[in-house]
Amino acid sequence: MVAMETGINTPILKCENVSLKFGGVTALLDIGFEVNKGEIVSIIGPNGAGKTCIINTITGFYRPWRGKVYFEGQEITGLPPHKVCILGVARTFQNIELFTGLSVLDNLLAARHIYVKPNLLSCAIYYGLAQKEEIKERKIVENIIDFLEMEAIRKQEVKILPYGQRKRVELGRALALEPKIILLDEPTAGMNLEEKEDMVRFILDINEERETTIILVEHDMDIVMDISDRIIVFDFGNKIAEGVPDEIKKNGRVIKAYLGEK
Amino acid sequence: MLELDTYPKYLLRNSQLWGDKVALRRKDFGIWQNYTWKDCYQQVKHLCLGLVDLGLKPGDKVSLIGDDEPEGFWAEAAIQAAGGVLVAMWSDSIPSEVAYIINHSDSKFVITEDQEQIDKILEIKNDIPKVQKVIYWDRKGMRKYEDPILMSFDDLKKIGSKHANTHPEFFDELVAMGKGTDVAQMSYTSGTTSLPKGAIITHNAIITSAKRMHEFAPLNQGEDVITTLASASVFHQWFSGYSYIYGVMINFPEEPETLMQDYREISPRFMLITPRQWQSLSSMTQIRINDAGFLKKFFYNLFLPVGYKVVDLRSSKRKINFAWNLLYKLGDILVFAPLRDKLGLVKTKYPVTGSAFLGPDFFRFFQAMGINLIQIYGSTEAGVVSMHPQDDIDNDSVGRICKGVEIKISDEQEILIRGDSIFSGYYKSPEKTEQVIRDSWFHTGDSGYINEKKHLFYLDRIENLDELSNGHRYAPAYIEGKLKFSRFIQDVMVVGGKNRNYLSVIINIDFESIGKWAETNQVPYTTFVDLSQKEEVSTLLRRDLQRVNNTLPEGSKVRKFVLLHKEFDADEGELTRTRKLRRAFLQDRYQDLIEAIYGNKRDMPVITEVKYRDGRKGTVETNIKIRSVYEEMEGIN
Numbered sequence: 075m076v077a078m079e080t081g082i083n084t085p086i087l088k089c090e091n092v093s094l095k096f097g098g099v100t101a102l103l104d105i106g107f108e109v110n111k112g113e114i115v116s117i118i119g120p121n122g123a124g125k126t127c128i129i130n131t132i133t134g135f136y137r138p139w140r141g142k143v144y145f146e147g148q149e150i151t152g153l154p155p156h157k158v159c160i161l162g163v164a165r166t167f168q169n170i171e172l173f174t175g176l177s178v179l180d181n182l183l184a185a186r187h188i189y190v191k192p193n194l195l196s197c198a199i200y201y202g203l204a205q206k207e208e209i210k211e212r213k214i215v216e217n218i219i220d221f222l223e224m225e226a227i228r229k230q231e232v233k234i235l236p237y238g239q240r241k242r243v244e245l246g247r248a249l250a251l252e253p254k255i256i257l258l259d260e261p262t263a264g265m266n267l268e269e270k271e272d273m274v275r276f277i278l279d280i281n282e283e284r285e286t287t288i289i290l291v292e293h294d295m296d297i298v299m300d301i302s303d304r305i306i307v308f309d310f311g312n313k314i315a316e317g318v319p320d321e322i323k324k325n326g327r328v329i330k331a332y333l334g335e336k
Numbered sequence: 337m338l339e340l341d342t343y344p345k346y347l348l349r350n351s352q353l354w355g356d357k358v359a360l361r362r363k364d365f366g367i368w369q370n371y372t373w374k375d376c377y378q379q380v381k382h383l384c385l386g387l388v389d390l391g392l393k394p395g396d397k398v399s400l401i402g403d404d405e406p407e408g409f410w411a412e413a414a415i416q417a418a419g420g421v422l423v424a425m426w427s428d429s430i431p432s433e434v435a436y437i438i439n440h441s442d443s444k445f446v447i448t449e450d451q452e453q454i455d456k457i458l459e460i461k462n463d464i465p466k467v468q469k470v471i472y473w474d475r476k477g478m479r480k481y482e483d484p485i486l487m488s489f490d491d492l493k494k495i496g497s498k499h500a501n502t503h504p505e506f507f508d509e510l511v512a513m514g515k516g517t518d519v520a521q522m523s524y525t526s527g528t529t530s531l532p533k534g535a536i537i538t539h540n541a542i543i544t545s546a547k548r549m550h551e552f553a554p555l556n557q558g559e560d561v562i563t564t565l566a567s568a569s570v571f572h573q574w575f576s577g578y579s580y581i582y583g584v585m586i587n588f589p590e591e592p593e594t595l596m597q598d599y600r601e602i603s604p605r606f607m608l609i610t611p612r613q614w615q616s617l618s619s620m621t622q623i624r625i626n627d628a629g630f631l632k633k634f635f636y637n638l639f640l641p642v643g644y645k646v647v648d649l650r651s652s653k654r655k656i657n658f659a660w661n662l663l664y665k666l667g668d669i670l671v672f673a674p675l676r677d678k679l680g681l682v683k684t685k686y687p688v689t690g691s692a693f694l695g696p697d698f699f700r701f702f703q704a705m706g707i708n709l710i711q712i713y714g715s716t717e718a719g720v721v722s723m724h725p726q727d728d729i730d731n732d733s734v735g736r737i738c739k740g741v742e743i744k745i746s747d748e749q750e751i752l753i754r755g756d757s758i759f760s761g762y763y764k765s766p767e768k769t770e771q772v773i774r775d776s777w778f779h780t781g782d783s784g785y786i787n788e789k790k791h792l793f794y795l796d797r798i799e800n801l802d803e804l805s806n807g808h809r810y811a812p813a814y815i816e817g818k819l820k821f822s823r824f825i826q827d828v829m830v831v832g833g834k835n836r837n838y839l840s841v842i843i844n845i846d847f848e849s850i851g852k853w854a855e856t857n858q859v860p861y862t863t864f865v866d867l868s869q870k871e872e873v874s875t876l877l878r879r880d881l882q883r884v885n886n887t888l889p890e891g892s893k894v895r896k897f898v899l900l901h902k903e904f905d906a907d908e909g910e911l912t913r914t915r916k917l918r919r920a921f922l923q924d925r926y927q928d929l930i931e932a933i934y935g936n937k938r939d940m941p942v943i944t945e946v947k948y949r950d951g952r953k954g955t956v957e958t959n960i961k962i963r964s965v966y967e968e969m970e971g972i973n
Contacts, residue, residue: 212366213365216365216366217365219365219366220364220365221476223591225366225590225591225593225594226591226593226594226597228366229597275477279476279477282479282480283476283477283479
């Protein structure tokens with residue numbers, strides 16, 4: 075593995091023999107990989123390969139049947155989602171999960187709850203402490219709005235936004251957690267070319283300017299090959315390949331998984 | 337005290353006079369952030385000295401390309417303070433266009449906004465060898481750009497502030513050296529048919545125009561305006577005068593997309609937007625109303641006709657009685673005032689349109705809502721020529737001629753302008769300059785006339801004019817446009833030409849509105865053909881024709897008219913697909929009818945071929961009546 079050879083980076087996330095079963099169905103089987111700090115790692119594979127399962131397992135939505143997940147050297151296997159998120163792991167969902175009745179701004183502010191320490195007295199008085207805190211949080215959120223160019227929709231309810239913009243709001247909410255790593259589940263699915271280009275630019279900017287590690291589940295191979303440092307390939311719950319984009323393009327097993335036998 | 341003949345000199349004055357007062361605001365992170373005159377002075381000073389340090393000499397050209405942001409505003413002043421010439425470009429220009437202008441203008445530096453523009457410049461980098469540095473103000477996404485030609489605003493300002501520390505007086509001296517006769521800007525006109533031409537404009541010309549605008553639309557120090565015009569537009573430069581000369585506060589919207597919300601928050605006192613933007617405001621209003629709840633829709637539909645009625649009464653100078661006034665007041669409270677609020681026009685004193693044609697329907701619509709649109713007439717080359725003062729708005733004219741404008745109408749009916757506001761010539765193109773500036777008169781290429789109240793009327797481009805046998809020149813499209821203002825007229829063609837000595841019109845009635853009118857006035861009819869030839873209908877239209885005639889110069893008055901038995905049809909090749917008249921074809925097709933009009937016949941039988949949509953052909957036979965606009969003349973000729 076690239077990073078291990080250089081020895082500069084330390085793995086920020088590590089999966090060891092992770093297996094996941096739903097009744098008799100094995101969704102993941104002995105998956106093991108590492109993600110280094112600052113990398114963009116893509117997870118690809120045909121439908122039902124287990125890509126979303128591994129994200130759900132890392133973020134605590136599923137509990138693995140066997141194996142361990144480490145984040146920054148600390149074991150997080152089986153921790154509930156809200157605890158994983160406090161540690162600095164954020165995610166977006168394949169099927170957008172936002173508060174549709176709230177404005178974009180409120181959706182992002184809601185994500186800041188893990189940093190806000192409310193106190194009954196100060197909140198009741200509001201002026202002073204609570205106001206100060208709100209201003210501080212609003213500043214952070216406004217920075218994200220600026221970063222993702224959402225000024226024009228700041229005060230709009232999420233339910234009236236088109237799909238592409240909701241995806242952007244989701245990303246914004248993940249950023250509001252100020253995570254160390256973001257897991258993006260098909261961030262460009264269903265988008266047109268221009269929206270895709272914007273999203274890719276945001277992903278790269280998040281990686282570079284906010285120094286955030288990124289795990290990307292994505293079907294668009296042009297995007298994957300273009301921006302990934304490394305790619306991990308899944309098929310039927312197994313990891314069948316791992317490497318830099320050029321290696322993956324030539325890998326026989328990968329081609330077979332995607333295109334079938336000759 | 338310096339003679340105030342450049343914007344940088346005004347900047348100097350303002351930083352002393354109004355140092356801690358707010359000069360401009362920009363919305364950033366959701367909040368309006370203030371910049372005082374002192375802040376502006378510092379910014380401009382450091383940018384200017386930075387540019388000088390990089391080698392900018394008086395007379396050097398600097399290209400500017402980006403959205404309208406305070407940084408661009410400061411950069412403009414910085415370039416001019418150093419004696420440089422600003423070459424502003426539209427931010428959506430394509431790379432080849434940008435390359436052409438940078439090269440043609442001999443720009444030494446390029447100042448630009450962000451990654452998007454930088455990518456454009458780097459793409460054409462090899463084609464613009466004269467450019468020494470490309471300076472940008474928005475750092476987002478620029479971390480990995482290592483091209484040595486690039487430099488950030490902050491780095492430039494660092495160089496500048498170092499310079500300022502060693503030579504504290506230098507900037508003020510530099511500004512003092514500028515003269516009003518120096519070139520301030522080169523404005524490239526978008527060439528639809530040819531390559532863009534660079535119009536050279538002096539500080540004097542810009543300031544003259546800015547003062548003219550202020551004369552008819554005065555604003556005071558501290559009042560708000562919003563900038564919506566890209567710096568490439570010459571209007572933008574005149575607009576800056578409000579800020580520099582009069583201390584009006586310019587507000588910069590957060591992003592182009594947030595403009596509507598920002599409007600509403602600021603409600604600018606002076607709002608200059610293009611006819612297209614007024615049109616989209618109007619259609620947006622109608623779309624939103626359609627989506628609105630029952631009650632809102634009900635009141636809107638109830639009071640809009642009241643608004644129209646009052647506007648019509650007002651424009652025909654008839655008395656508005658107490659009942660209408662009361663209704664209109666009520667409509668204003670319930671509908672129009674809230675609408676104006678939504679559009680951000682609550683505090684707007686001068687809603688202005690200019691630079692292109694805006695249909696009369698839009699004027700009526702906005703007037704009904706209590707928004708009295710003002711027109712401004714001017715151009716890059718001519719400067720501000722005319723504008724409507726608040727108390728003297730005439731929808732037909734393009735404004736009253738400003739003080740100090742020397743203007744005359746040539747024998748060809750072309751508008752000629754002379755005076756301080758006109759440009760000095762096209763850069764590197766003396767032959768093109770000679771084509772338009774002759775005997776120090778600038779030939780606008782527009783045709784028009786001036787009335788006794790010193791209002792200027794724009795007819796059409798000079799090449800679209802036609803001539804009667806008596807030598808009178810008239811603008812067919814202009815007259816048609818005015819007639820189409822009537823809701824009873826669907827389409828109309830003016831007939832005249834070199835062989836005739838007066839004008840006639842062939843009219844398509846608007847079947848729907850005349851049909852409705854006939855029903856309410858108990859005029860029985862069967863078909864389109866029947867309705868079009870009714871005596872009552874021609875009386876109705878005679879009134880419209882007389883009204884329009886009253887606004888036309890003597891020779892252009894329409895004498896005879898025909899209400900055609902059918903509508904002009906694109907399927908029959910009479911109109912283009914965009915519903916423009918195909919004049920030559922129509923002249924030919926209705927030649928017999930036209931002969932009959934000028935042969936003083938009273939009517940004429942016609943058999944026209946009609947192509948049905950399914951491809952079949954049929955014929956229609958009718959007797960078309962030829963009528964005079966003035967009944968007393970009926971039968972005389």
